[in-house]
Amino acid sequence: MAEYRSYPYDVLVIGAGGAGLRAAIEAASTGLKVGVVCKSLLGKAHTVMAEGGVAAALANVDDRDNWRVHFADTMRGGQYLNNSRMAELHAKEAPDRVRELESWGALFDRTKDGRILQRNFGGHRYPRLAHVGDRTGLEMIRTLQDHGIHSGMEVHMECTVLSLLLDSGRVSGAFGYDREKGHFMLWPAKAVVLATGGIGRAFKITSNSWEYTGDGDALAYRAGAELLDMEFVQFHPTGMVWPISVRGILVTEGVRGEGGVLRNSEGKRFMFDDIPDNYKEQTADTEDEGWRYTIGDKNARRPPELLTRDHVARCINREVKAGRGSPHGGVYLDIAWIKQHIKNAPEHIKRKLPSMYHQFKELAGIDITKEPMEVGPTTHYMMGGIRVDGDSQMSTVPGLFAAGEVAAGLHGANRLGGNSLSDLIVFGQRAGHFAAEFAKHNDAIAIDAEQVQSAAAASITPFERGPAGENPYQIQYDLQDSMQDLVGIVRTEDEMQRALGVIDELRTRAARVGIAGNRQYNNGWHTAMDLDNMLLVSEAITRAALLRKESRGAQFREDFPDKDPEWGKYNIVVLRGAGGEMRVEKREIQPMSAELKGIIEEMK
Amino acid sequence: MATQAMFRIWRGDASGGEFRDYTTPVEEGMVVLDAVHRVQARLAPDMAVRWNCKAGKCGSCSAEINGMPKLMCMTRLSDLNLDMPVVIEPMHAFPPIRDLVTDVSWNFRVKKSIKKFRPRAPDAEDGSWRMQQADVERVQEFRKCIECFLCQDVCHVLREHHKHEEFIGPRFLVYAAALEMHPLDIEDRVTDLKNKHNIGYCNITTCCRQVCPEFITITENAIIPLKERVVDRFFDPLKQLLHIL
Ligand code: SF4
Numbered sequence: 001m002a003e004y005r006s007y008p009y010d011v012l013v014i015g016a017g018g019a020g021l022r023a024a025i026e027a028a029s030t031g032l033k034v035g036v037v038c039k040s041l042l043g044k045a046h047t048v049m050a051e052g053g054v055a056a057a058l059a060n061v062d063d064r065d066n067w068r069v070h071f072a073d074t075m076r077g078g079q080y081l082n083n084s085r086m087a088e089l090h091a092k093e094a095p096d097r098v099r100e101l102e103s104w105g106a107l108f109d110r111t112k113d114g115r116i117l118q119r120n121f122g123g124h125r126y127p128r129l130a131h132v133g134d135r136t137g138l139e140m141i142r143t144l145q146d147h148g149i150h151s152g153m154e155v156h157m158e159c160t161v162l163s164l165l166l167d168s169g170r171v172s173g174a175f176g177y178d179r180e181k182g183h184f185m186l187w188p189a190k191a192v193v194l195a196t197g198g199i200g201r202a203f204k205i206t207s208n209s210w211e212y213t214g215d216g217d218a219l220a221y222r223a224g225a226e227l228l229d230m231e232f233v234q235f236h237p238t239g240m241v242w243p244i245s246v247r248g249i250l251v252t253e254g255v256r257g258e259g260g261v262l263r264n265s266e267g268k269r270f271m272f273d274d275i276p277d278n279y280k281e282q283t284a285d286t287e288d289e290g291w292r293y294t295i296g297d298k299n300a301r302r303p304p305e306l307l308t309r310d311h312v313a314r315c316i317n318r319e320v321k322a323g324r325g326s327p328h329g330g331v332y333l334d335i336a337w338i339k340q341h342i343k344n345a346p347e348h349i350k351r352k353l354p355s356m357y358h359q360f361k362e363l364a365g366i367d368i369t370k371e372p373m374e375v376g377p378t379t380h381y382m383m384g385g386i387r388v389d390g391d392s393q394m395s396t397v398p399g400l401f402a403a404g405e406v407a408a409g410l411h412g413a414n415r416l417g418g419n420s421l422s423d424l425i426v427f428g429q430r431a432g433h434f435a436a437e438f439a440k441h442n443d444a445i446a447i448d449a450e451q452v453q454s455a456a457a458a459s460i461t462p463f464e465r466g467p468a469g470e471n472p473y474q475i476q477y478d479l480q481d482s483m484q485d486l487v488g489i490v491r492t493e494d495e496m497q498r499a500l501g502v503i504d505e506l507r508t509r510a511a512r513v514g515i516a517g518n519r520q521y522n523n524g525w526h527t528a529m530d531l532d533n534m535l536l537v538s539e540a541i542t543r544a545a546l547l548r549k550e551s552r553g554a555q556f557r558e559d560f561p562d563k564d565p566e567w568g569k570y571n572i573v574v575l576r577g578a579g580g581e582m583r584v585e586k587r588e589i590q591p592m593s594a595e596l597k598g599i600i601e602e603m604k
Numbered sequence: 605m606a607t608q609a610m611f612r613i614w615r616g617d618a619s620g621g622e623f624r625d626y627t628t629p630v631e632e633g634m635v636v637l638d639a640v641h642r643v644q645a646r647l648a649p650d651m652a653v654r655w656n657c658k659a660g661k662c663g664s665c666s667a668e669i670n671g672m673p674k675l676m677c678m679t680r681l682s683d684l685n686l687d688m689p690v691v692i693e694p695m696h697a698f699p700p701i702r703d704l705v706t707d708v709s710w711n712f713r714v715k716k717s718i719k720k721f722r723p724r725a726p727d728a729e730d731g732s733w734r735m736q737q738a739d740v741e742r743v744q745e746f747r748k749c750i751e752c753f754l755c756q757d758v759c760h761v762l763r764e765h766h767k768h769e770e771f772i773g774p775r776f777l778v779y780a781a782a783l784e785m786h787p788l789d790i791e792d793r794v795t796d797l798k799n800k801h802n803i804g805y806c807n808i809t810t811c812c813r814q815v816c817p818e819f820i821t822i823t824e825n826a827i828i829p830l831k832e833r834v835v836d837r838f839f840d841p842l843k844q845l846l847h848i849l
């Protein structure tokens with residue numbers, strides 16, 4: 001019998017990025033006992049990597065902005081597969097959530113009259129992103145962390161959850177281990193909020209760290225919850241491509257927001273060549289108009305570099321495939337050119353994009369105030385995830401909530417930059433609130449010792465096989481290679497069928513994984529424990545992508561290159577069938593209220 | 605650039621340990637963390653190392669490389685002499701957990717002991733404030749901190765004199781400065797800084813500033829102004845009188 005320690009809570013939050021911390025703060029403010037479990041140290045979650053800003057229609061810079069415009073932008077960006085109720089709530093509540101951060105100590109950049117400054121970003125009609133240079137995510141997570149530690153929540157750092165526990169269909173807590181000692185931990189809880197972030201580690205070129213192995217999606221799926229929109233994986237158009245070891249690290253869209261342009265090896269601004277019809281009216285015709293937009297001319301339209309991420313990523317891909325790429329297989333992103341227009345351009349760039357300057361200087365030996373960067377697409381964000389109720393963020397499992405990247409719905413087929421940070425605080429707050437309500441109105445739960453023991457027993461089998469077993473790192477690399485090659489930016493039936501075969505094989509190998517040493521801070525064991533989750537989400541992504549026989553948003557199928565209006569009526573749901581098999585279903589999209597329909601028509 | 609390099613990595617835990625040598629292929633553009641990952645994947649799967657972002661933004665991968673406190677993900681191999689083994693050790697100022705991972709939980713307890721942010725009443729009816737960019741920028745410098753704790757690692761008060769129970773260290777002096785100089789904050793931490801956080805232990809050696817990967821001017825911009833506030837309050841007889849009144 002495995003031994004474990006038990007830490008009971010009213011509300012347990014799994015994940016301590018922006019969404020998890022915001023949820024925990026909200027739940028703790030009701031006086032309930034709240035625990036937070038996170039895989040890393042507090043304040044290290046991927047939210048720190050978010051650079052550009054947080055989208056909220058504060059209308060500080062352009063008073064034409066309001067929630068209705070933000071809502072319409074979000075729906076257009078998501079190709080109308082979004083959960084419209086979430087897009088509505090998000091647009092309405094983001095301004096309050098941002099102002100609240102300020103009351104907790106966040107220091108955003110300012111307008112001349114002392115209010116929160118907002119910047120341009122892809123797909124947003126008006127300057128909408130509150131920001132702090134290019135380290136907005138760090139500012140947000142630190143604000144939430146520093147506020148949260150005084151809110152009464154208890155934090156279990158460097159712990160991994162292996163499974164969710166159920167009590168007659170309702171969630172009853174979580175079981176896992178602490179990384180430091182390898183002790184087993186039980187967290188009984190009346191309500192659980194999943195805020196585990198994304199799945200980027202399933203791909204080879206990614207901006208995500210080791211943590212993003214789809215844990216929340218997999219935990220929820222195994223507990224019986226439905227996943228939604230899993231085919232929509234966002235490839236951010238601009239990741240570093242060189243040196244090889246930093247391949248995939250994010251280059252913020254803020255570079256383009258500040259006037260950065262994309263060029264191919266012939267020096268051409270290729271983004272002007274391919275502007276989708278539904279964005280034609282909002283996009284500049286000439287380079288000059290694009291620049292005027294950058295410097296705040298309200299009559300000018302956006303430069304095409306600020307089209308949605310899915311589109312820009314595909315254009316870059318096309319240039320590289322056509323042989324017009326940069327030496328290391330990307331294209332050029334040039335911010336230095338703005339010296340033609342403004343005095344002191346180098347100082348301006350360093351002030352607006354300090355960490356980009358630093359990152360290229362330190363890691364690539366490139367001075368971005370003088371030379372162009374080489375960039376290419378990188379796996380960045382998961383639009384899909386756990387299907388939740390738009391208001392309460394509860395999944396289809398009672399008592400199990402989800403917020404942030406791990407939840408699906410807000411972004412539809414493609415997320416706009418800046419909408420993730422606002423997602424975290426809007427729906428983190430909601431998930432925390434409704435989880436606390438749930439905990440208050442439902443009785444105590446019972447822990448099923450058998451579920452606990454079987455999870456514990458399964459987790460230690462790699463030690464029984466020892467170093468003779470399969471190497472967990474190698475299985476992970478092989479999965480990443482296959483997903484990158486076969487289920488990446490450009491997809492086909494044939495390749496994805498092959499991917500399913502590979503996933504099957506890797507699952508067999510993962511069942512034979514072997515680990516040397518003991519459970520104390522053993523990265524090999526940690527990697528082995530993540531494999532099942534990565535394989536599960538990889539399968540879900542592939543199966544959903546196979547079913548959707550069209551190209552829309554982040555999904556591009558070479559064998560079905562066009563958008564199909566019929567498919568525009570459906571989301572895809574992934575769930576576990578009665579026999580344990582993975583089921584993939586079409587589900588009609590949630591009906592939209594007349595008011596929201598009217599807004600979309602009006603702003604088309 | 606060499607095609608192979610040797611890495612001398614400390615392996616062990618709280619009960620003790622030893623250096624072990626690992627040779628691994630290296631390529632142009634690699635950083636120390638890449639090499640450590642290669643060793644981990646091929647030669648030492650159970651090796652403990654902490655990292656997240658691999659871009660110098662999360663402050664997880666702090667270690668001592670050839671004796672210098674650094675972020676492993678921001679230290680390029682091309683800046684090291686690869687004719688000699690590259691020595692990689694965990695930070696010394698914190699108790700070892702295993703291999704390159706140390707127990708930094710003390711830092712999180714210290715932070716909690718500092719009085720939290722308390723804003724003045726909002727300036728506008730919608731509950732928001734007005735602040736000038738210049739005032740914000742001064743504090744933004746401190747808020748760049750990624751909590752890598754490298755400054756804590758080199759501070760002799762902690763590293764050599766182990767005053768962890770009395771002294772909060774440079775990281776949290778920066779944190780206190782960010783709060784004290786925050787344009788909206790009205791809390792008073794000056795007495796705590798003197799009596800509870802013992803800012804007096806710092807004798808401005810500037811070691812902390814020199815290792816900060818975010819180039820925060822820890823001593824000049826954070827610690828010295830805080831010390832001045834303490835001096836003003838406690839050692840200026842006139843001000844002291846006013847404060848008592
Ligand atoms: S300047 Fe002060 S805080 Fe910094 S290392 Fe020296 S003694 Fe420590």
Ligand code: SF4
Binds near residue numbers: 822
């Ligand atoms: S002040 Fe600098 S060295 Fe110290 S923890 Fe922060 S970033 Fe690291």
Ligand code: FES
Binds near residue numbers: 663675676677
């Ligand atoms: S891994 Fe984040 S700072 Fe090095």
